[in-house]
Amino acid sequence: MATTTGHLSQAPSRTRHHRMVKNELTETPHPDWAQAMVDSVRPDWSAVLKAAIFTETAHGPFPDEAWRRILLDFFCIVEAFPKYMGVYLAKTTFGQTSGDHLARDWLIGNIRTEALHAQWYADWAAAHGIGFEELVSHRPCPEVGALYDYLWSVCYRGTLAEAFGAVNYAIEGTTGEWTRLVLPAFRERYGDDEQAVRWLVEHAEYDDAHPREAFELIKLTVRDEGGRAKVESAVRRSLELFSRGFAASYENRAMVVDTRQ
Structure with missing residues (x-):
């Protein structure tokens, strides 16, 4: 149904609208405080990427048992990701404050994008010999549990900017980089099984879009x-816990997990 001006009276589809929102978040030059934050957290960012599991995977031999443990431990983070975003979506107010309306629409669109990621991760785990019940009932190691709890906390208690920093910038940003490091080895490990590597491919091929948009x-x-200092602290803490989680899970790789406990 058209209006008298010839335009459609109905709102554009969410898919089209989400593309419009993303176009508004093209990268802009960083103000001094933002560049200073990026530089300040660089050692913590690099520590995630230098985790032993990524180095060993890239250079061999392929660490099967270590990845089995990591896949089990980190499922809780992957499964919770759209839920984290839903919590700070509730902090938006449809444009009552600067940037708020754009943040709201970006979150709505990206929560939908995240909808299938848990299933793709489960497909990856299945290719690695992990059954669905084992995956969803697994209790993560304390270090990964600490990351899981911290992300809930910053989403509930922190500002919108802190949540974007801890979740979308820190976790998604480093994940986009470490998946690119390990993807060739997993392609070799799984052969032509594209379903097994889809989660890895999707994150490796983001081209840093989500974390870049989150930084905007x-x-x-x-x-x-004061808010800038809190964001930097949230980013740093998220990276520290992410790094510790990978290290602990890797060190526990030989442990036998009893999912009935």
Whole structure:
């Protein structure tokens, strides 16, 4: 049904609208405080990428048992990811404050994008010999549990900018990089099984879109100098816990897991 001006009276589809929102989040030059934050957290970012599991996977021999443990331990984070985003979606107010309306629409679209990621991760685990019941009932090691709990905490208690920093910038940003490091080895490990590597492929081929857009949203929603310091602290803590989680899970690779406990 058209209006008298010839335009459609109904709103554009969510898919089209989400593309429009993403176009508004093209990368802009960082103000001094934002560049200083990127530089300050670089050692913590690099520590995630230098985890032993990624180095060993890239250079061999392929660490099967270590990845089995990591896949089990980190499922809780993957499964919770759209839920984290749903928590800070509730902090938005449809444009009452600067950047708020854009943040709201970006989150709505990306929660939908995340909808299938848990299933793709389960497919990856299945290719590695992990049954569905074992995966969903697994209790992660304390270090990964600490990351899981921290992300819930910052989403509930932190500002919108802190949540974007801890979840979308820190976790998605480093994941986009480490998946590119290990993807060739997994392609060799699984052969032509594209379903087995889909989660890895999707994250490796983001071209840093989500974390880049999240950083733009941080710049739009952070309020003052105190807020900037809180965002940097949230990013740093998220990276520290991510790194510790990988290290602990890797060290526990030989443990036999009893999922009935």
